[in-house]
Amino acid sequence: METIDIGIIVSLGLLVMVVLGMRVAFAAAMAGLVGLIWIFWAKKGYDPAQFGWALTVATKTAGQVPHSKVASQALSLIPTFILIGYLAYYAGLTKALFEAAKRWIAWVPGGLAVATVFATAGFAAVSGASVATSAVFARIAIPEMVENGYNKKFAAGVVAAAGTLASLIPPSAILVIYAIIVEQDVGKLLLAGFIPGAFSALVYTLIIVGIAMIWKRVGPPIGGFTWKERFVSLPPALPIVAVVVIIIFFVYNPFGDAWGTPTEGGAIGAFIVFLMAVYRGMRWVELKSALLETAKLTVMIFTIIWGVLIYVRFLGFADLPGAFADWITSLHMSPMLILICILLAYAVLGMFMDAIGMLLLTLPVVYPAVMALNGGETVSAADSAFGMSGTMCAIWFGILVVKMAEFCLITPPIGLNCFVVAGVRPDLSVQDVFRGVAPFFVADAVTIALLVAFPGIVLWLPSLAG
Amino acid sequence: MAIKASVLADDSLLSRLDRGLYRLETMFGLVSGLSVFALMILAVYSVGGRNILNSPVRGYVDWIEITMPLIAIMAVSYAQRDGVHIRMDILVSRLRGRWLWIAEFVTTLLVLLLVLLLIWGSWAHFQRSFDFAAPLWSRDSTIDIKLPIWPAKLVVPLAFSVLALRLVLQLWAYGRAILLGTDNPVAVPLIEDAATIAAREAEAVTGREDT
Amino acid sequence: ATEWNVSVWGKRRAFTEHIEKLAELVSEKTGGSFTMNISYGGLSKNTENLDGISIGAFEMAQFCAGYHADKNPSITVLELPFLGVSTLEEEWKVSQAVYEHPATAADLARWNATLLMPSPLPQYNIAGVGEPPRTLKDFDGLTVRATGGIGEALSLIGAVPTSVTSEEARQALDSGIVKSIAFAPHAHMSFGVMEVAKWWSDNLNPGTVNCPVVVNTDALNALSDAERDALLGSVDEAMEYYIDFYENQTMKKWWPLLEEKGVERISYNEERLAEFREKAAGPVAAKWIEDNTARGLPAQELYDLVISTLGR
Ligand code: NA
Numbered sequence: 001m002e003t004i005d006i007g008i009i010v011s012l013g014l015l016v017m018v019v020l021g022m023r024v025a026f027a028a029a030m031a032g033l034v035g036l037i038w039i040f041w042a043k044k045g046y047d048p049a050q051f052g053w054a055l056t057v058a059t060k061t062a063g064q065v066p067h068s069k070v071a072s073q074a075l076s077l078i079p080t081f082i083l084i085g086y087l088a089y090y091a092g093l094t095k096a097l098f099e100a101a102k103r104w105i106a107w108v109p110g111g112l113a114v115a116t117v118f119a120t121a122g123f124a125a126v127s128g129a130s131v132a133t134s135a136v137f138a139r140i141a142i143p144e145m146v147e148n149g150y151n152k153k154f155a156a157g158v159v160a161a162a163g164t165l166a167s168l169i170p171p172s173a174i175l176v177i178y179a180i181i182v183e184q185d186v187g188k189l190l191l192a193g194f195i196p197g198a199f200s201a202l203v204y205t206l207i208i209v210g211i212a213m214i215w216k217r218v219g220p221p222i223g224g225f226t227w228k229e230r231f232v233s234l235p236p237a238l239p240i241v242a243v244v245v246i247i248i249f250f251v252y253n254p255f256g257d258a259w260g261t262p263t264e265g266g267a268i269g270a271f272i273v274f275l276m277a278v279y280r281g282m283r284w285v286e287l288k289s290a291l292l293e294t295a296k297l298t299v300m301i302f303t304i305i306w307g308v309l310i311y312v313r314f315l316g317f318a319d320l321p322g323a324f325a326d327w328i329t330s331l332h333m334s335p336m337l338i339l340i341c342i343l344l345a346y347a348v349l350g351m352f353m354d355a356i357g358m359l360l361l362t363l364p365v366v367y368p369a370v371m372a373l374n375g376g377e378t379v380s381a382a383d384s385a386f387g388m389s390g391t392m393c394a395i396w397f398g399i400l401v402v403k404m405a406e407f408c409l410i411t412p413p414i415g416l417n418c419f420v421v422a423g424v425r426p427d428l429s430v431q432d433v434f435r436g437v438a439p440f441f442v443a444d445a446v447t448i449a450l451l452v453a454f455p456g457i458v459l460w461l462p463s464l465a466g
Numbered sequence: 467m468a469i470k471a472s473v474l475a476d477d478s479l480l481s482r483l484d485r486g487l488y489r490l491e492t493m494f495g496l497v498s499g500l501s502v503f504a505l506m507i508l509a510v511y512s513v514g515g516r517n518i519l520n521s522p523v524r525g526y527v528d529w530i531e532i533t534m535p536l537i538a539i540m541a542v543s544y545a546q547r548d549g550v551h552i553r554m555d556i557l558v559s560r561l562r563g564r565w566l567w568i569a570e571f572v573t574t575l576l577v578l579l580l581v582l583l584l585i586w587g588s589w590a591h592f593q594r595s596f597d598f599a600a601p602l603w604s605r606d607s608t609i610d611i612k613l614p615i616w617p618a619k620l621v622v623p624l625a626f627s628v629l630a631l632r633l634v635l636q637l638w639a640y641g642r643a644i645l646l647g648t649d650n651p652v653a654v655p656l657i658e659d660a661a662t663i664a665a666r667e668a669e670a671v672t673g674r675e676d677t
Numbered sequence: 678a679t680e681w682n683v684s685v686w687g688k689r690r691a692f693t694e695h696i697e698k699l700a701e702l703v704s705e706k707t708g709g710s711f712t713m714n715i716s717y718g719g720l721s722k723n724t725e726n727l728d729g730i731s732i733g734a735f736e737m738a739q740f741c742a743g744y745h746a747d748k749n750p751s752i753t754v755l756e757l758p759f760l761g762v763s764t765l766e767e768e769w770k771v772s773q774a775v776y777e778h779p780a781t782a783a784d785l786a787r788w789n790a791t792l793l794m795p796s797p798l799p800q801y802n803i804a805g806v807g808e809p810p811r812t813l814k815d816f817d818g819l820t821v822r823a824t825g826g827i828g829e830a831l832s833l834i835g836a837v838p839t840s841v842t843s844e845e846a847r848q849a850l851d852s853g854i855v856k857s858i859a860f861a862p863h864a865h866m867s868f869g870v871m872e873v874a875k876w877w878s879d880n881l882n883p884g885t886v887n888c889p890v891v892v893n894t895d896a897l898n899a900l901s902d903a904e905r906d907a908l909l910g911s912v913d914e915a916m917e918y919y920i921d922f923y924e925n926q927t928m929k930k931w932w933p934l935l936e937e938k939g940v941e942r943i944s945y946n947e948e949r950l951a952e953f954r955e956k957a958a959g960p961v962a963a964k965w966i967e968d969n970t971a972r973g974l975p976a977q978e979l980y981d982l983v984i985s986t987l988g989r
Pocket residue numbers: 124125126127128129165166167168169170171172
């Protein structure tokens with residue numbers, strides 16, 4: 001049997017294990033290990049006397065991966081981003097942000113909802129995780145909106161949708177993971193998420209204001225904040241601004257040399273939030289629980305990373321990604337059409353799977369194929385299918401799949417953000433939230449179409465950084 | 467944001483062992499969390515050293531590489547106990563009673579098999595970097611300041627061994643549930659619908675907002 | 678038919694041309710019955726190629742001694758600063774002499790590895806941004822990405838070696854973590870340093886790194902006589918091809934590139950260089966000999982072998 005056939009059979013086996021409910025990380029590692037044993041044994045012509053050798057070589061090869069793949073400087077960004085998110089709660093930054101946004105923008109139609117989107121975007125700039133963001137703002141923003149006469153379902157939809165901004169606006173754990181898997185510059189990817197994230201927030205804002213102007217009772221404007229009240233609300237939210245500015249300047253400084261690596265920027269941001277939290281009364285008990293939660297979420301992500309990388313190691317020996325890329329490029333279809341099919345496949349997959357697991361499982365095979373479609377890793381913009389260099393294509397595709405994964409957080413049947421919001425508000429059913437989020441669902445579809453049609457939205461900022 | 471499935475307890479031997487092991491796992495989790503904190507401090511020190519004192523930390527990257535296994539792998543069993551490792555439970559969550567426990571037993575057994583093999587493989591990885599006869603017992607070192615790597619490599623089989631113990635306990639618990647036909651077994655994370663999980667996440671978050 | 682898996686990393690470049698050539702020659706000579714499947718990063722991480730050889734996961738691999746001095750102390754002698762190697766042929770000969778020493782063979786035998794051939798690199802020199810170090814004094818406080826013996830030598834004239842991997846070198850330069858980078862010319866080009874560099878240390882020539890190609894000993898012994906002859910008999914031709922490629926393709930691009938980018942070539946006063954050599958070469962070599970004697974290597978003998986092969 002050809003190694004490629006082994007690659008296909010083992011990959012199908014992996015799918016079965018995942019569907020049967022095995023933890024994704026372990027299913028991937030298992031598939032990788034079994035695949036390696038198979039490949040090495042096949043090399044010895046399935047000689048029964050050589051099975052022990054194949055088992056030993058495969059096990060030792062797989063056994064290298066957990067240590068060797070996690071011991072990397074680039075990956076140290078992930079725990080730091082997670083820690084920032086946890087510390088931000090203790091620092092009271094979320095509430096301060098919403099309060100400031102409210103006092104400044106509540107006066108427009110749908111203003112409280114717009115304030116929610118802005119505050120969420122601001123919080124997203126210090127937090128790497130979408131679901132947590134929705135949970136926080138469901139508590140803070142929905143009661144205020146309902147009290148002020150907003151439609152309850154609409155309010156819930158706003159919060160569920162706005163939560164998805166966290167994974168695009170840097171820092172974002174999922175973008176770091178993408179960069180690691182496809183071996184691209186983490187800094188440029190984080191930078192690339194910024195404008196599409198802000199763009200999504202803007203599209204949400206337009207939809208909200210539009211709806212609030214047409215149906216006056218959905219989201220009435222609220223006035224009455226004096227200029228003094230407005231300015232007083234700013235200082236408590238300032239640390240967020242400081243952290244955002246620092247992280248951005250560490251990745252890309254428009255006025256000169258960047259200040260350091262993204263990893264260092266993240267760490268300094270975390271340190272500032274930590275000091276703020278201590279100032280706000282965080283002590284050992286709270287710090288300990290933040291550290292434990294950070295450890296748990298971090299190890300969950302890293303277990304998938306090394307599990308999938310054992311599978312990727314097997315794919316390397318089976319040369320499946322190469323074969324798949326050859327197959328894709330041999331299809332007589334336009335590259336753009338194939339790309340759209342791939343994105344639609346992600347939309348379907350995303351209905352049933354967690355975003356990180358979905359990306360990690362599929363990227364090792366799909367990413368090389370997309371790069372090959374464009375004309376290869378080193379292709380120039382002029383010779384490429386999508387009109388961009390190999391590096392830029394990697395960034396563009398990364399933002400597209402992450403936006404797809406985020407989109408799936410608000411799509412039925414398992415849009416996790418909607419469940420979280422419904423969970424926080426016992427008076428709202430999941431169906432209510434799905435109904436409230438429907439306009440944003442449309443907005444996201446439009447955003448994705450625009451990002452596909454105008455890659456410049458994604459690529460402008462990273463191209464400035466050289 | 468506190469991700470944690472509920473695990474029932476009683477005064478059976480199994481449950482006591484579960485809680486005993488959980489204390490060890492929590493300790494490992496704390497080591498992991500403190501390592502993240504240390505990493506943050508190291509980065510602040512490194513940037514400060516470079517920009518303020520004009521004396522960069524030598525071997526900054528080497529130290530990160532040595533610390534990462536503590537952060538990324540040490541708490542693997544802690545997360546398994548609390549049911550944090552993600553999975554697709556769309557099918558499993560439809561099963562009830564014995565069928566559910568049989569399915570859990572089979573996948574857990576597979577994971578145990580995998581983990582036992584990985585203990586062997588990661589131990590061999592450690593052994594290749596370790597030599598009693600060499601200075602600092604080191605046969606593999608980092609690129610810049612030549613720190614011995616073996617302690618970092620040893621973290622992996624150590625963490626996996628604790629995970630193997632955890633999986634054995636879970637197999638015991640699922641096996642018992644199959645025999646007794648109970649709906650509420652102790653010592654294993656229970657599957658809950660998304661709404662319940664969400665409610666608990668939200669609760670944890672709110673608690674913090676009030677502080 | 679025999680198929681070997683070969684683990685290298687990065688992209689196909691001057692640095693891997695001898696391996697590509699060897700695969701081509703071996704396949705030709707055996708009528709296609711002995712082939713090599715060269716994988717750029719698919720089979721292992723570069724710092725673990727020796728582990729993979731030891732396990733038997735693949736049959737041939739390339740690695741650099743300085744990545745993990747403790748794995749291969751014997752060959753790090755070739756990375757000592759200011760050995761005074763001036764051509765790729767010289768680098769090839771001196772590497773081969775060390776590879777053939779029984780202590781080196783034994784060192785690699787722990788990994789079940791047999792040394793096949795070196796990947797000779799020219800002297801590393803420093804490219805950087807900001808104010809160029811016009812005299813050796815200017816190196817005081819200069820941050821430089823340099824590893825192994827080169828880093829140690831530079832630290833003796835006050836430079837601050839800072840570790841980043843070759844893939845992150847460019848970003849480190851952009852972000853001000855380092856002001857300068859020590860690489861061989863092909864790496865300066867392939868890792869994008871030349872897109873931003875303002876100056877180049879023309880004649881500092883502090884040393885180079887040593888990156889051998891090894892084969893799994895069991896796999897080598899398992900070859901038929903014809904296959905082994907085809908493999909070992911092709912090494913010289915592959916090496917000649919490599920050196921010709923480096924000199925006539927890579928370096929042909931290098932000098933015009935410096936010109937075209939307006940990179941300032943900084944030459945150092947011969948007297949000062951001699952001082953630097955004296956200051957750095959002796960102490961670093963002495964420390965190397967001391968440390969590796971402690972490991973049970975005939976370190977002095979290896980060092981003397983290098984010096985005598987170079988005819989100094
Ligand atoms: Na974010």
